[in-house]
Amino acid sequence: MIIDKAEVIVTSPDRNFVTLRLTTDDGVVGIGDATLNGRELAVVAYLKEHVAPLLLGADASRIEDMWQFLYRGAYWRRGPVTMAAIAAVDMALWDIKGKAAGMPVYQLLGGASRDGLMAYGHASGKELPEIFDSIRAHQEKGFKSIRVQTGVPGLKAIYGIASQAADTGDASVRYDHEPARRGAKPTQEDWDTRAYLRHIPTVFEAVRNEFGPELPLLHDGHHRMTPLQAAKLATSLEPYDLFWLEDCTPAENQEALRLVRQHSTTPLAIGEIFNTVWDYKQIIQEQLIDYVRSAVTHTGGISHMKKLMDFAALYQIKSGFHGPTDVSPVGMAAAMHLGLAIHNFGIQEYMQHGERTNQVFRQTFTWGDGYLHPGDEPGLGVTLDVDEAGKYPYEQAYLPFNRLADGTVHDW
Ligand code: EZ4
Ligand code: CO
Numbered sequence: 001m002i003i004d005k006a007e008v009i010v011t012s013p014d015r016n017f018v019t020l021r022l023t024t025d026d027g028v029v030g031i032g033d034a035t036l037n038g039r040e041l042a043v044v045a046y047l048k049e050h051v052a053p054l055l056l057g058a059d060a061s062r063i064e065d066m067w068q069f070l071y072r073g074a075y076w077r078r079g080p081v082t083m084a085a086i087a088a089v090d091m092a093l094w095d096i097k098g099k100a101a102g103m104p105v106y107q108l109l110g111g112a113s114r115d116g117l118m119a120y121g122h123a124s125g126k127e128l129p130e131i132f133d134s135i136r137a138h139q140e141k142g143f144k145s146i147r148v149q150t151g152v153p154g155l156k157a158i159y160g161i162a163s164q165a166a167d168t169g170d171a172s173v174r175y176d177h178e179p180a181r182r183g184a185k186p187t188q189e190d191w192d193t194r195a196y197l198r199h200i201p202t203v204f205e206a207v208r209n210e211f212g213p214e215l216p217l218l219h220d221g222h223h224r225m226t227p228l229q230a231a232k233l234a235t236s237l238e239p240y241d242l243f244w245l246e247d248c249t250p251a252e253n254q255e256a257l258r259l260v261r262q263h264s265t266t267p268l269a270i271g272e273i274f275n276t277v278w279d280y281k282q283i284i285q286e287q288l289i290d291y292v293r294s295a296v297t298h299t300g301g302i303s304h305m306k307k308l309m310d311f312a313a314l315y316q317i318k319s320g321f322h323g324p325t326d327v328s329p330v331g332m333a334a335a336m337h338l339g340l341a342i343h344n345f346g347i348q349e350y351m352q353h354g355e356r357t358n359q360v361f362r363q364t365f366t367w368g369d370g371y372l373h374p375g376d377e378p379g380l381g382v383t384l385d386v387d388e389a390g391k392y393p394y395e396q397a398y399l400p401f402n403r404l405a406d407g408t409v410h411d412w
Pocket of ligand 1: 222272324
């Protein structure tokens with residue numbers, strides 16, 4: 001089980017994906033996701049120039065040792081580029097170990113703690129009728145929990161609203177891009193926090209009235225509020241019994257969450273831009289959040305995420321792993337295996353990849369009646385079709401950003 005080939009494969013079927021593919025001397029292939037939305041090639045260079053040469057000749061069975069070697073041995077720790085690169089190696093080694101053992105990865109992590117993973121989808125719309133239609137369309141697809149994002153009167157385009165992405169007139173923009181637009185420069189959107197805070201409770205009131213008290217509803221604030229504004233939002237949404245409010249403040253200011261907690265019992269989810277357990281130390285120990293939002297892809301892989309979730313378990317904090325379309329099907333599979341195995345699973349985000357992406361990444365997971373399951377193929381259960389991947393070369397793409405009315409760049 002010696003690694004004798006390490007390839008970095010970039011493909012852009014519906015959006016950009018970076019995949020590390022390792023092959024052992026006995027012919028076992030393992031793959032890992034290293035996709036960092038809008039900064040993909042930084043991870044490619046990190047892997048190709050600084051990691052792949054270290055992998056050749058190494059023992060593929062020593063997953064924990066490899067993790068520690070890449071993390072401690074580099075001297076420079078943490079950060080999204082480093083942790084995505086380490087995540088890809090870690091996933092690929094778990095994939096190899098599963099294939100060598102003839103078992104799906106979740107079995108190696110202790111076996112299933114549940115029958116399936118409750119997943120939520122993304123409903124959105126500029127106005128209520130469109131939002132209701134979008135919720136119904138997701139229910140018809142089997143979703144039993146739904147994130148709701150809304151347009152705000154007076155604002156032209158808001159991130160995460162599917163129809164507004166389509167309104168740009170760029171035919172290549174589909175919601176699957178979420179909406180990381182292909183192009184040399186990022187798209188500029190507008191923002192007004194007071195208008196948002198006034199509007200959003202009216203939307204959740206209407207959605208509750210239309211769909212009743214049962215349906216779990218989620219909302220993402222995309223880091224846009226100050227602590228006081230976040231406390232106000234969490235309080236104003238309390239009557240509508242959210243499953244969670246996500247990223248209500250910029251996540252790096254951890255003590256800010258104390259103020260939100262003092263004012264509201266709306267559950268909080270944070271962490272899609274965090275990379276290590278150390279980023280979570282304060283908000284977990286002070287129990288300032290309820291759900292861990294990290295992606296396995298951006299948090300050092302299965303090995304590190306398992307440690308993070310075991311730490312969170314001491315504080316009754318559950319998983320809500322990031323599952324946007326910029327996490328590749330390989331990263332999604334890693335999240336599903338881990339989520340199935342840990343006791344403190346909460347919910348899995350599931351945005352659904354496009355058809356071309358599913359042709360490049362052949363998958364064995366199942367989806368039905370609101371639940372995901374990673375399947376029982378040995379390893380992660382995802383195969384990269386290299387010929388198919390080769391049809392779609394990298395294209396520069398960026399997440400949008402926003403400015404206030406006076407031109408100031410705002411958090412998002
Ligand atoms: O902005 O995946 O909850 N989901 C999100 C996503 C993220 C993108 C970043 O790459 O906030 O839409
Ligand atoms: Co988010």
